[in-house]
Amino acid sequence: MNKTRYARGKVIAAAGSIEKVNGRAWWKVQSDSDPEKRYNVLLRDEGLTCECYDFVTAGNVCKHCYAVIEYSRVKVGVEK
Numbered sequence: 001m002n003k004t005r006y007a008r009g010k011v012i013a014a015a016g017s018i019e020k021v022n023g024r025a026w027w028k029v030q031s032d033s034d035p036e037k038r039y040n041v042l043l044r045d046e047g048l049t050c051e052c053y054d055f056v057t058a059g060n061v062c063k064h065c066y067a068v069i070e071y072s073r074v075k076v077g078v079e080k
Helices: 003-014 053-058 063-076
Strands: 018-020 026-030 038-044 047-050
Touching: 003 063, 018 063, 026 063, 038 063, 047 053, 047 063, 053 063
Parallel strands: none
Antiparallel strands: 018 026, 026 038, 038 047
16 A cells, blocks of 8 residues: 555545446546645446556556545445
8 A cells, every 4th residue: 555645535525526426436636736626536346447547557546546545444434
């Protein structure tokens, strides 16, 4: 786990800038650097995926994925 990305994900989750789409395993997560930008995070068989540059180019678990994990843990009561 990347502690910096996880910490930034917690901040995004705490700000309430996550929207679950149609009750499915798909979230729109607001960028912390651009208030106009939202990233799609999807739960797939291989785990969470994101459309952000960090995830797409390097395959890193990004702050947006960590935000969804934290949101699910705290808001919905799902454990990691």
